[in-house]
Amino acid sequence: AIDGGYGKIKGTTFRLSNMGDETDETIQNLLDALDDSLTKL
Incomplete structure (x- = not known):
């Protein structure tokens, strides 16, 4: 699950x-998937 943070x-x-x-x-x-995705941004 991914959440947008809090407070x-x-x-x-x-x-x-x-x-x-x-x-x-x-x-x-x-x-690894997160790293790959962020690199593409």
Whole structure:
């Protein structure tokens, strides 16, 4: 899940959350995809 932050920093940050058991590999896949996406911006 991705959330737009909260409190004073809402709208300037985002939070990532998982919805169950994650492994180092699945978290790394997420971070790699996020890195790739941000690079394209």
